[in-house]
Amino acid sequence: MRYAVVADLHGRRKAWRRVLGDAQQRGADQVVCLGxxxxxxxxxxxxxxxxxxxxTDVVEPDPALWRELAGVDLVLGNQEWRIRDLLRSEQIFGDLDVLLAAPETRMLGAAMTMHGHQFSWEDGPARPGWPAVFYPRLVELPDVPILMVGHSHQTLLLDLPSLGETNGPAGVMVAHRRPVIPGVPTPVDPSGARRLLVNVGPARGKPSHWLLYDDAASEVTFHEVMPGRSNC
Known part of the structure; x- marks a missing residue:
């Protein structure tokens, strides 16, 4: 199965159409939105x-977008949680009911997907020539072979230590960052011998980010698409 994984759309219909069109061109079988x-x-x-x-005070109605989103696999994010918390049950119906009833996690083969607001984020270690990013608190992450998230609006690949492994100085857990190269597949290990965190990047921006996860080939490929065209 080839999954198009999208995160952090924030109601941008044009960005959704860009990503969806690019994913279809690249042969994605299924679309998953990570909150x-x-x-x-x-x-x-x-x-x-x-x-x-x-x-209308809580969320901008967009029937066309809501209808399309209701037809794909969803994972609940903190924005959806807030909207659901602020509305009364009689205000939530139709496609909006589907969008706000999504689960907080979803398995895609060996990969667990979640939005990422469920754990803490902190400044990552500085590295010359690399853009600054946020790292998740490793001790709060679920023990799965591959974890795919959004939330922090960045692209990131982290090799994770085994749960409880103190592989750094002073007995701490340390993750090792891999380069993210759009359009170039990165192997993943579904066995769990080498745990990996994958941060998809935001779909809302220019470029819009999304990820192709090929479960059969055990690889992920980051993609970026600008308005008006598909590109790597």
């Missing part, structure tokens, strides 16, 4: 479920 496919309009400082919120 934050919607955008909550209420900021955290005003977030209270006790307030009576109108639907």
């Amino acid at each position: 934050d496919y919607l955008e909550a309009k209420v900021p955290w400082r005003r977030h209270t479920a006790a307030t009576h919120w109108e639907l």
Whole structure:
């Protein structure tokens, strides 16, 4: 199975169409959205479920986008959680009900997918010539061979130590960063002997990021697509 994995769309219909078109051209069999496919309009400082919120105050209705998203595999993100928390049950129906009822995790072969808000993120170690990124707190990650996430709006590949392995100085767990090269496949190990974290990158931007995960070939390929064309 060849999965097109998308994260952090934040309600951008044009970005969704760019990614979907590129994924179809590259032969993806199935599309999976790793959360934050919607955008909550209420900021955290005003977030209270006790307030009576109108639907349009909480999320911008987009029936066409919602209908398309309801037809793919979804993983709940923190934006969807906030929207669901602010609305009353009678306000959630039709395609929106489908979008807000997604599970928090989904297995794609050997890979577990989740949005990534379930664990903490911190500044990653500096490395000359590499852009700064956030690293997840390793002790909070599930013990799976491959973990695919979004949330932090970055592309990232991390070789992870075995759970509880103190492979760094002062008895700490250390992850090793791999380069991310769009369009170039990266082998993954479904056996779990070499654990890997894959951060997909945001679909909402320019370029829009997405990931092709070939379960049969055991490889992932990062892709970027600009408005008006498909490219690597």
